[in-house]
Every structure is written in C-alpha cells, then in structure tokens.
Amino acid sequence: MDSQLHIFFFPYMAHSHMMPAIEMAKLFASRGCKASIVSTPANAPHIHKAIESGTNLGLEIGVLSIRFPTQEVGLPEGCENANSLTSLEMMNKFFTAVNMLDQPLEQLLMEHRPSCLVADLFFPWATDVSAKFGIPRLVFHGFSFFALCALASLLRHEPHKQVSSDSEPFVIPNLPDEIKITRNQLPDYMKEETEFSGFLKKLDESELNSYGIIVNSYYELEPAYADHYRNVLGMKAWHVGPTFLCNEEKEGYKAVRGQEASISEQECSNWLDSKKSNSVIYVCFGSLANFVDSQLMEIAMGLEASGKQFIWVVKKGKHEEGVKEEWLPEGFEKRMEGKGLIVRGWAPQLLILQHQAVGAFVTHCGWNSTLESVCAGVPMVTWPVSAEQFYNEKLVTQVLGIGVGVGAKKWARLTGDSVNREAIEKAVNLIMEGKEAEEMRSRSKALGVMASRAVQEGGSSYEDLTALIEDLRLQRHCCGSK
Template sequence: METKSHEQLHIFFFPYMIQGHFIPLINMAKLFASRGVKSTLITTPLNAPLFSKAIQSSKKLGFDIDILVIKFPTEEVGLPQGCENANLATTREMNEKFIKATFLLQPQIEQILDEHRPHCLVADVFFPWATDVAAKFGIPRIMFHGISFFALCASLSVALYEPHAKLSSDSEVFTIPNFPVEIKLTRSQMPTFPKQSSEFTKLFKEAMESEEKSYGFIVNSFYELEPAFADHYRTVFGRKAWHIGPVSSVSKAADDEASLDQHECLNWLNSKKPNSVVYICFGSTTNFIDSQLLEIAAGLEASGQEFIWVVKREKNDKEEWLPEGFEKRMEGKGVIIRGWAPQVPILEHQAIGAFVTHCGWNSILEGVSAGVPMITWPVSADQFYNEKLVTEVLKTGVVVGVKQWGTVLDVKKEASVKREAIEKAVNQVMVSEEADGMRGRARALREMATRAVEEGGSSFSDLTSLIQELGSPGA
C-alpha cells in the first residue's frame, strides 16, 4: 500500500470512553488492520484491558494493531480516581466534569500525534477539538458519530430548521423538514438538555462546528440498509462519508467461538424451535426502575412467549422488580440473565424470533445482521430516529409506544410502558398476521448485510476507496 513516503498507511482511532462508542471503533480498527493498515487505538488505563482483550484474536492473525494509553484527567476536574468511563459518571454533575475532562485530553493527543505522525486520525464526534489538532500536523481528521445515515440526516435537518421550536406543546406533531421520506415526531421525543448544562451545550455546539471542518465521516452502516439517507447526506448536505459496516462482522470472522465458553443460554436455545424465543436487552447504559421491570415481567408472562431477558440487577433474596414466584413459573419457558450476555451469538441463534431493544445503533445493526424483527423501546440519544427507521422505513418491527425522550440520568418515578402494551407488541411480532412479512423483510436485510462486507460488496468497496484516498498524496 503506497502512501506519501511509500511507508505503510498508519491510522489512529480515538473512541469516546463509553462502551457503545468504543466497541464499533475497536472493530473498525480491526477492519482496517485486516486490510493491511497499521491501526493504533488510543484509550485510558481503566479501559485498556478491555481493548487488549478485544484485539487479541486480530493480533494472533498477524494484523498490525496496537494500543496507546493516555492519562485521563480525573483529579483535575474533581472526579473520583478511576472514573474513566462515561457509564461511571452517575450524576449530572459528574457527567459535566467528565465532559470537561475530555477537553483536557488535547495536549496528550497533540504530543502523540507529534511523536508518531500517523496519516489520519479517526476521532469520536465527542472530541470536537480533534479536527484542529489533526490540522496542526497536516493530517485529515475523520469523524465517527456512531449513528446511522438516517439519524445523521434527521438530526442535521432538525438542528438547521428547528421545526420543534414553534410548537405549542410537547405532544404536538411535526414533520422532519428537507428529508427523503415523511417522518413525524413530537417535541417530547427530541433530545433535551437542561439550560444550566453548560458543558453539554458547549460540547454539542463545538461538535457541530468541527463537523463542518473535518475531512469526512465514517459510518457503521451499509448502503442497501438506508440508500436514500446515505445519498441525501452526501449530496444534499454535501458531506463526505464512507459506509463500511456492519463492522461487527470483523469480530465474527476473527474471534474464536470457543472463547464464549458456550454460555448456558445458548445451550438452552438449542432446545427451542426456530423463531420461538423473544430476546430482551436494553444496552449497557439503560437502567430501568423496579416498577418498569415489573411491568416487563408481567407483559412477558401474559404474552405466553418464551424469552431470554438481560437485566442489570444483582441476584438477591428479595427482588422487588419481579412478580412473586415469577422465576419458578417461568422455568423452562424463560431465562433471566443478570449482567452481561453474548448478544451477537444469541441474536444469530435460529430460535430467536424477536428482539426487544432500546434502539441503540449498535444493537439495531446487530439485529439487522441477524435477520431478527424488533420491538422498539427508545430511551435517549438517537434512538427515537432509529425506531422510525426500523418501524416505518424498513418495516421490520413494531413500537412498544414510548413517547418521552430522557437521558440515562433522568430518574423516573413510575413505569412509562405498561404490561398490556408489552404483551401486545411481543405477540404482534411473534404470532400476528403481519409477523411473517416482518420476518421475511428482516431476513432479506440479513442477506444484504452479509453481502455488503464481502469482497465487491458496498461496504467492502467504500473501505477500499477510503484506504486508497488516505494513501494517496494530498489526502
């Protein structure tokens, strides 16, 4: 691979310190390394072991992939030592300090760029200052958002035209302006940040400005999934962008299946009929209150469907979030996993017939890649946009009926989705008249996702052209 000085192309990858952002960027680094590019991931001491574990299999295959560790300035902003992951910033005040700390990383990034002189910096959207830092060393900064083309276009349209600003109430409906299809939302489904939240405001303002100046965007998606929105982003908004996903495919190709230790839930799934089990998981940051978990349990039981439910709760004697005797009644019919679950192998198991999801983009793509219809339960970030893509554009899912956007730090006093709505949505995807149509469309998308990353596929080709562009003089 030729670069300006005939040496190997070297790219730095700098993900934001939260699981939903660093998993796709780690996979991206592995993907570039699999194509002969020297890839270096930048992270902090607490996160480094997770990164090392994730790239182990790629290194065994001889891919040129490394990790650089920088110090996270917790003391400087008044955060407890070791608070190096946004998941650990559990209050609004801690979150503000965490954002402040990420701005203080700039001198260290300058230092390592000066020292290593890579050909490109792929940095998370939440590091807006990275564009100017890369420019200082004459290298392109490519931005990683971690969201879909659909959400990129929608959020840009909403930011430019502010259609929700003129509404008289939060429940009033508006249509996204200058958009390829007609999508309606309410103001209550839009991101809101407290007025006093100066760090959030500064971050989003600077991120928008740095988007204008960055070299381009790298998107974890594939063309066939959202062609109208990929075209709209590149032509109408004039943004340079490459789709190279689903990037999780690189892990499937490289990882040793034995490393899963055959999680017991996979053995349980082996005993089930095809498309007979509902998988419920709300990602790494969503934490529901007890009363909402109680409604989920009651809704699942009422639906009569078999299930695997991933819950962020420790096992203890008195579990207020479960109906009395629930686990005993559900023996053989349902499995509760407390903590981590091997999501990709579960979704890909033929027994899985539906996926109840918070609509985080990584989860949506994993569901699409597995060909599974979805029940959408958005919470925050870009998730209400993703719900619209799944239910109204792709038509591979149904809504559970959430109306209110909220950050993971918002404490709700009562369950927002009742058991009847959960039961109805589950049965709609599993056994209704429209279930077969959804399943057929979901399977067609799975085949497209597989083809996209194969040689000659849309994502494979976009990655090839990006590597060639970065390797040519004047990039």
C-alpha cells in the same frame, strides 16, 4: 516516505463507542494499514482483549495510553468509562475530563504523525488538534445515516420551535420520507439552552471542518439516506459497516464481544437449543439504560402475560444472595422456569440474536444493537430511551418496516419512558405472531443477507473502505509532496 498508512482511532470511553472503533481498526489493519487505538489505562485491558479475540496473525494494531484526569475533576480513581457513571453529576464531571484530553492527544500526534485520525464525535477539538500537524480527521459517530440526516435537519431548520406543545407531532423537514417526531422525543439540550447545547454546536462545526465522516452502516440498508447525507447535505462520508461482521467468523468472537458475559456461552446455547425456531423473544436495553424497579416489574408482568419464551437481560446490581429483588413479581422465576431466562448483567448478544430460536428483539434502538438485529434477520420491538435512539426507531418501524414500537414517548437520559405491561404484552405478541410478524421477519432476513454481502470483496462497504483508503493515500501523497 513509508507507503503504509498509519490510522489512529480515538473512541469515546464507553463500550458502545469502543466496540465498533476496535472492529474498524481491525478492518483497516486487514487491508494493510497500521492501526493504533488511543485510550486510557483503565480501558486498555478491554481493548487488548477485544483486539486479541479472533484477530488474524499479522494485523498491526497497537494500543496507546493517555492519562484520564479523574482526580482533577473529582471522579473516583479508575472511573474512566461512561458505563460506570451513575448520576448526572458524574456525567458532567466525566465530560469535563474528556475535554481535557486535547493536550495528551496532541502530544501523541506529534510523536507518531499518523496518516489519519478517526476520532469520536465527542471530541470536537480533535479536528483542530489534528489540523496543527496536517493530519486529516475523520469523525466517527456510531450513528446511522438516517439519524445523521434527521439530526442535521433538526439543527439547521429547528422545526421543533414552531410547535405549540411537547406532544404535538411535526415533520422533520427535507428528508426522503415523511418522518414525524415530537419535542418529547428530542434530547433536553435540543429543546432548551443548556451547557450541552453549546457543545452540540461545537460538534456540528467540528464535523463540517473535518476531512469527512465514517459511518458504521451499509448502503443497501438506507440508500436514500446515504445519498441524501452525501449529495443533498453535501457531507463527505464513507460507509464501512457493519463493522462486527469483519470478525463474525472468528472463533469465539460472538461470545466475547462487549463486556464479559454474566452467563457462559455453553449455558446460553444449551437453553436456546431446547427451543423451537423463532419461539424466543430477547429483551435487552444496552449498557447505559437503567430502568427503575417499577418499570422492570411491568416488563416482567408483560412478558408473563404474553405467554412467550424469553431471555431477559437486566442491568441490575440488586441480586445479592439472600436479598429480595423488589423488581420481580413474587414467584416469577419459579413460574417461568424453563420458559424464561433472566441474565443479570451482560449477555453474549451476538450469539443470542443469531440463534435460530430467537424470533424477535425488544431493544432500546442503540445503533450497535439495531445493526446486530438487522444482520441476524431478527425483527424488533422498539423502546428508545436516549441519545439518537428515537431516530433509529423511525428507521426501523417506518422506513424499513421491520419493527413495532412499544409506545415510548419521552426521551430520558438514563431511566427510560414509562411503558405499562399491557403495551409490552401487545407489542411482543404483534412481533411474534401472525402474518405481519412473518412479513417483518422476511424483510429482516433479506436485509441480513445484504449486510453479509456488503462487507465481502466487491460489496458496497468493502468498496467504500477501498475508496477511503485510496483517498487517504492520495491525500498523504499530496501533502507529502508540498
């Protein structure tokens, strides 16, 4: 039997899921494993580019393609990534298509017989498909341990069903800390029975029946929750992150991570180089959140009122030549010249966060962005929108003490809760000025140092990855000897 482990990675087709999965493939490959990433034709070029950026020669990473059934579900040709979805109807069709990928995956597993399948949580059927061939399936959520613990508690105890209103705070039971949340901050499919509610139960069952969970976090960041998840909830889990740190020193990686930037690395660096240390606030809400014009106007007015320098990334397709942008106050960019930089599209986030001029980050609390901010030692203004982001906000503000909330009170699939300019101005000033801001920055920097140590030889994540690889070797040996 070939002694080399062959690991399949099957990420959900969204940039926030694909990036850490690709980085994870590099991690396993750097430890002597063969890695294959399964995806669809339209996503393959992005994956190839990400593999090539900064990869050391000799890493065995391949890309295997399966057809995405756009035509069968009524999606436009080439619509194979969640980032291109613009409506709830498109999202539902996309999920239908995702659930039709079980047979193509089964075919690939039969042909290649990998040692392990690391499949995204959105593929609950992957556990049964891999079991047909005796292949262990690891679940990858892209969540923090904290979010996993909170979600498990909510699913099992349903405390949200005991309160009298959507705005009444309640305690998430049996967590290491007293964490309060409201029904408004929970996803709609947890509050009422929807088609996705049934899907959520399938996810939970699939996770319980899987070989274990692989987590993009590190022990020192959330030790009580790593222990709680494994020892109290009894889940088999390994932390191997932050995954992007495995590429951090590679030439040019900070500029290319994610989608193609709408601003050059040089232009971005030159602008930041002209600013004092910790004087710039970075504002970005990830690849999926899409605020309405009136909310963008409030952000602009709040930033201007704060008097702080800023880089603001706007996911907006309304910047055609000669067309007035309704989401910007009259004369805003002229007034902000030299003080504020608006990036329309995608920005080199790692490069920005790790620049000494950046003093804070206004974020939607997606786990990739949260980890990047922590590793850069940058405190956060938290503005959760959807997914598990309200849990991450509690971790950042209440447990770690490295952020302040902007006041978002309601979970919303794409558009985000409405927050006024006064709240934005107040949160920005609180995170950038005064003793409390300095203390948060100090705690953030300490966590960033711990993150770097965690992925180095002998560090907590390095050792957990070693333990996982050894476990998989033992598993294959046992199965192979039957």
